[in-house]
Amino acid sequence: MNVExxxxxxxxxxxxxxxxxxxxxxxxxxxxxxxxxxxxxxxxLWNYHExxxxxxxxIQRVLDNYERKTVHIWAFVLKETGTLIxxxxxxxxxxPMQSAELGYAIASSHWGxxxxxxxxxxxxxxxxRELDCNRLEGKCNAGNIGSARVMEKLxxxxxxxxxxQLKIKGVFTDQKLYSRIRDDL
Numbered sequence: 001m002n003v004e005x006x007x008x009x010x011x012x013x014x015x016x017x018x019x020x021x022x023x024x025x026x027x028x029x030x031x032x033x034x035x036x037x038x039x040x041x042x043x044x045l046w047n048y049h050e051x052x053x054x055x056x057x058x059i060q061r062v063l064d065n066y067e068r069k070t071v072h073i074w075a076f077v078l079k080e081t082g083t084l085i086x087x088x089x090x091x092x093x094x095x096p097m098q099s100a101e102l103g104y105a106i107a108s109s110h111w112g113x114x115x116x117x118x119x120x121x122x123x124x125x126x127x128x129r130e131l132d133c134n135r136l137e138g139k140c141n142a143g144n145i146g147s148a149r150v151m152e153k154l155x156x157x158x159x160x161x162x163x164x165q166l167k168i169k170g171v172f173t174d175q176k177l178y179s180r181i182r183d184d185l
Contacts, residue, residue, distance in 0.1 A: 013122035030084035034107035117153035
């Protein structure tokens with residue numbers, strides 16, 4: 001897996017409805033608008049952003065991760081309006097194993113429109129074609145039908161249930177594990 005290429009190129013993508021680009025502090029207001037919705041983080045380890053300062057801290061962590069070359073997050077921006085509606089990327093970058101994990105979040109007002117899968121598809125393609133990934137994986141809460149559907153649309157296969165794997169908002173939660181490997185292309 002060529003992590004250096006990822007952070008040297010800082011690739012941007014364009015889909016039918018979206019532009020994917022690096023997240024910046026200029027995105028603060030729009031990021032806060034979607035991250036402050038409790039529904040968006042309900043199935044996640046992170047808590048909704050109660051204050052703008054929460055979003056500032058998150059975006060700063062993303063910027064720091066770009067510098068450390070540990071996590072790459074793209075902002076999902078609607079081409080029609082220029083509005084940031086979500087974010088997603090790759091983390092747990094493992095060069096020796098040529099693997100990474102996917103993650104994403106979309107504003108609840110845009111759920112059910114296929115935007116998460118549309119946004120993540122060029123990232124998945126890039127990982128296999130340009131970064132020499134052998135395996136990508138993703139996880140979601142067992143009851144998160146929408147997120148499971150996104151991974152299925154990305155060509156990922158269900159591998160199994162990780163029982164009580166995460167403690168989310170005080171409750172141990174089962175996680176579904178999905179993956180896609182180079183041989184699946």
